[in-house]
Amino acid sequence: MSQHQPTGDGPPAAPSGGAPARGGSHPGPGPAGRGDTAGALPRPTLESVAERAGVSRATASRVVNGGAGVRASLREKVQRAVDELGYVPNLAARTLVTRRNQAVAVVVSEPESRLFSDPFFAKHLRGISRELSAADNQMVLLLIEDQADFERVGRYLGGGHVDGALLFSLHHSDPLPDIARRVGLPFVIGGRPGWPGAESDRELTYVDSDNRGGGRIAVQHLQSLGRTRIATITGPLDQTSSVDRLDGYRDLLPDGDPDLIAEGDFTPDGGGRAMAELLARRPDLDAVFAASDAMASGALRVLREAGRRVPEDVAVVGFDDVEQIAAWTDPPLTTVRQDIEDMGRLMARLLLRRLTGQTDTTGRRGPTSVITPTRLVVRGSA
Amino acid sequence: MSQHQPTGDGPPAAPSGGAPARGGSHPGPGPAGRGDTAGALPRPTLESVAERAGVSRATASRVVNGGAGVRASLREKVQRAVDELGYVPNLAARTLVTRRNQAVAVVVSEPESRLFSDPFFAKHLRGISRELSAADNQMVLLLIEDQADFERVGRYLGGGHVDGALLFSLHHSDPLPDIARRVGLPFVIGGRPGWPGAESDRELTYVDSDNRGGGRIAVQHLQSLGRTRIATITGPLDQTSSVDRLDGYRDLLPDGDPDLIAEGDFTPDGGGRAMAELLARRPDLDAVFAASDAMASGALRVLREAGRRVPEDVAVVGFDDVEQIAAWTDPPLTTVRQDIEDMGRLMARLLLRRLTGQTDTTGRRGPTSVITPTRLVVRGSA
DNA sequence: ATGAAAGCGCTAACAT
DNA sequence: ATGTTAGCGCTTTCAT
Numbered sequence: 001m002s003q004h005q006p007t008g009d010g011p012p013a014a015p016s017g018g019a020p021a022r023g024g025s026h027p028g029p030g031p032a033g034r035g036d037t038a039g040a041l042p043r044p045t046l047e048s049v050a051e052r053a054g055v056s057r058a059t060a061s062r063v064v065n066g067g068a069g070v071r072a073s074l075r076e077k078v079q080r081a082v083d084e085l086g087y088v089p090n091l092a093a094r095t096l097v098t099r100r101n102q103a104v105a106v107v108v109s110e111p112e113s114r115l116f117s118d119p120f121f122a123k124h125l126r127g128i129s130r131e132l133s134a135a136d137n138q139m140v141l142l143l144i145e146d147q148a149d150f151e152r153v154g155r156y157l158g159g160g161h162v163d164g165a166l167l168f169s170l171h172h173s174d175p176l177p178d179i180a181r182r183v184g185l186p187f188v189i190g191g192r193p194g195w196p197g198a199e200s201d202r203e204l205t206y207v208d209s210d211n212r213g214g215g216r217i218a219v220q221h222l223q224s225l226g227r228t229r230i231a232t233i234t235g236p237l238d239q240t241s242s243v244d245r246l247d248g249y250r251d252l253l254p255d256g257d258p259d260l261i262a263e264g265d266f267t268p269d270g271g272g273r274a275m276a277e278l279l280a281r282r283p284d285l286d287a288v289f290a291a292s293d294a295m296a297s298g299a300l301r302v303l304r305e306a307g308r309r310v311p312e313d314v315a316v317v318g319f320d321d322v323e324q325i326a327a328w329t330d331p332p333l334t335t336v337r338q339d340i341e342d343m344g345r346l347m348a349r350l351l352l353r354r355l356t357g358q359t360d361t362t363g364r365r366g367p368t369s370v371i372t373p374t375r376l377v378v379r380g381s382a
Numbered sequence: 383m384s385q386h387q388p389t390g391d392g393p394p395a396a397p398s399g400g401a402p403a404r405g406g407s408h409p410g411p412g413p414a415g416r417g418d419t420a421g422a423l424p425r426p427t428l429e430s431v432a433e434r435a436g437v438s439r440a441t442a443s444r445v446v447n448g449g450a451g452v453r454a455s456l457r458e459k460v461q462r463a464v465d466e467l468g469y470v471p472n473l474a475a476r477t478l479v480t481r482r483n484q485a486v487a488v489v490v491s492e493p494e495s496r497l498f499s500d501p502f503f504a505k506h507l508r509g510i511s512r513e514l515s516a517a518d519n520q521m522v523l524l525l526i527e528d529q530a531d532f533e534r535v536g537r538y539l540g541g542g543h544v545d546g547a548l549l550f551s552l553h554h555s556d557p558l559p560d561i562a563r564r565v566g567l568p569f570v571i572g573g574r575p576g577w578p579g580a581e582s583d584r585e586l587t588y589v590d591s592d593n594r595g596g597g598r599i600a601v602q603h604l605q606s607l608g609r610t611r612i613a614t615i616t617g618p619l620d621q622t623s624s625v626d627r628l629d630g631y632r633d634l635l636p637d638g639d640p641d642l643i644a645e646g647d648f649t650p651d652g653g654g655r656a657m658a659e660l661l662a663r664r665p666d667l668d669a670v671f672a673a674s675d676a677m678a679s680g681a682l683r684v685l686r687e688a689g690r691r692v693p694e695d696v697a698v699v700g701f702d703d704v705e706q707i708a709a710w711t712d713p714p715l716t717t718v719r720q721d722i723e724d725m726g727r728l729m730a731r732l733l734l735r736r737l738t739g740q741t742d743t744t745g746r747r748g749p750t751s752v753i754t755p756t757r758l759v760v761r762g763s764a
Numbered sequence: 765a766t767g768a769a770a771g772c773g774c775t776a777a778c779a780t
Numbered sequence: 781a782t783g784t785t786a787g788c789g790c791t792t793t794c795a796t
Binding site: 439441456479 | 790
Binding site: 043088089090091092093095096101103119121122125126129130133136138139140141142143145149152155156158159160161183268297301304324328330 | 425470471472473474475477478483485501503504507508511512515518520521522523524525527531534537538540541542543565650679683686706709710712
């Protein structure tokens with residue numbers, strides 16, 4: 001698999017000298033003295049804090065958790081003990097009783113090809129991370145690489161490690177939502193779910209951008225430029241985002257020639273292949289709407305190789321507005337912008353709202369889903 | 383901050399109908415019958431499994447954890463009970479006693495600018511994720527955005543949530559290693575640490591690529607092409623990777639003109655700015671070694687705008703071999719390849735090795751650090 | 765306002 | 781080989 005495995009593969013040679021052990025993993029009841037670098041000092045417990053402050057464990061606990069209903073003088077005492085001891089709550093213990101983890105899983109199931117060719121992913125993550133950490137929740141990232149991982153992740157989600165999950169890039173047959181539902185884990189989906197009945201499922205919460213509207217905006221722009229033979233490169237059609245963008249295209253071109261439609265896979269290479277295909281089928285095309293910037297960049301390259309000038313001969317519009325790609329192609333890409341980071345934030349917010357019990361006794365809950373707008377960003381390619 | 387906040391920002395309007403509540407968060411001692419969609423069923427405990435199988439909790443535990451030393455007949459019985467009940471161990475409880483989390487933190491402290499312009503990050507993550515999940519460990523991703531996050535992350539690392547940490551993109555003043563050390567958390571660093579004394583610290587483990595060697599390879603290639611006025615665009619010089627690549631450059635050009643050196647920031651824009659600067663100072667330059675592909679792409683653009691042909695007038699070599707960039711620039715980038723994913727895998731492996739107690743009683747431990755090789759990938763730009 | 769005590773679900777000695 | 785028992789560190793009634 002790996003191309004080179006430099007050092008550290010086999011059982012490594014021991015380092016020369018007998019370096020002083022940093023204390024193994026055994027907490028060992030050694031003297032509490034915090035020796036210099038001596039490792040694995042037994043962490044102070046709430047008990048020890050209480051003792052030092054001369055109060056009961058209960059009071060110490062109250063202070064640690066906000067200190068409501070504790071006399072100021074005591075509160076201060078406990079606080080001091082906490083500081084001096086460097087006390088940090090043991091969260092496993094806390095979770096055991098509160099049943100809250102303050103952690104949320106983010107599950108991304110996307111083949112390598114796209115995950116790494118598209119900054120999309122990172123942007124989403126950033127939005128989520130921001131929102132989550134603002135609420136003091138941790139983000140646990142679960143990457144799904146192959147079929148086998150579904151099992152592992154399913155186990156994890158059911159393991160009670162996290163309070164909720166954010167699910168991404170679902171394909172039609174994705175088992176994740178089912179798994180999450182089965183284990184009773186609240187979740188929010190990124191992108192409109194596409195399986196039968198999903199649409200009408202009031203229990204489902206998702207965040208999506210207005211892909212269809214975005215598709216329309218792209219074609220509209222191309223038409224306003226006077227283009228009449230407008231092709232499109234779609235994403236993989238087992239994802240709703242691809243289908244929706246294509247539907248937007250069709251909204252404005254209801255009687256379009258099917259030869260003007262080619263399926264890509266959201267990667268530059270796939271975009272290039274699709275472009276070549278389109279060029280072969282309809283050499284007279286004068287515009288292309290690619291359903292992602294990555295695919296557009298591939299298309300641009302193929303067009304250049306074919307001697308077509310952009311935008312003079314063929315106008316190109318992308319989708320995403322991923323700066324890394326769109327601003328650096330030649331010419332820079334005119335594209336449909338979706339605010340990816342914002343979508344991430346929204347997803348997190350929706351989930352958190354649910355976790356913090358927006359469910360009142362009447363059984364009502366906040367709105368389930370939200371669609372974020374898209375808009376055109378004009379650069380040089382169309 | 384965000385550009386548009388479509389729906390779901392303020393307190394949302396309640397959904398129309400009174401949708402049936404899916405059971406709040408109260409575990410409620412309802413009837414154990416697994417009603418259809420009725421939510422929040424009280425999770426079965428080891429106790430209930432034991433009871434159902436007619437054994438003690440201890441035996442049930444043994445089976446769940448591998449089943450060594452349990453008669454086959456009983457083992458089977460317990461297994462059946464587990465399946466029927468859909469038992470999943472409560473990990474908080476397990477952690478509380480074993481003091482193992484089966485989770486590792488990955489801390490990335492990198493400003494937005496680079497995190498998102500460079501697939502570097504995702505590749506690293508993939509390598510880590512692969513290795514970690516192979517060992518059934520979870521990856522907990524902690525993103526550091528600003529100074530305030532250090533505190534939050536520090537708290538988290540000290541909170542006993544994770545068994546170890548992988549630290550990235552450290553800058554000279556980064557407090558993370560200190561924090562980790564203080565709380566006694568094993569960690570491995572990505573990239574050679576640069577603070578004073580780090581070099582000789584036998585306790586420090588890191589994985590780095592051979593940046594200096596890579597710098598040499600780049601310059602060597604340029605020289606073999608007959609170039610004599612070779613400039614370089616460095617990364618931010620508060621990171622060792624930048625310094626090391628520059629040192630590699632200097633190894634072959636010990637008497638080089640300082641005017642041929644400009645500092646960038648690993649982003650395309652920064653690379654472009656540095657290129658412009660170099661061009662102004664030494665219009666006669668005939669080659670550039672950019673310390674990252676992202677910066678090289680920016681340089682390429684500036685060169686084009688300045689009317690220089692690449693590689694005819696100016697030869698360009700990048701660093702990283704991030705396909706997304708290198709393969710799609712015009713011309714494609716000749717660059718120094720480092721196997722980023724492999725580095726991620728290595729880091730995880732090193733950490734896991736430590737966690738699984740490679741520390742024997744003599745206090746020895748595996749080798750501390752590893753340097754992965756770099757090599758030239760020739761495309762069109764040089 | 766504070767303390768005493770019960771337990772969250774599990775593993776690991778220690779019996780047997 | 782199996783069961784009994786004692787906690788892990790914390791929150792949370794329930795008394796006081």
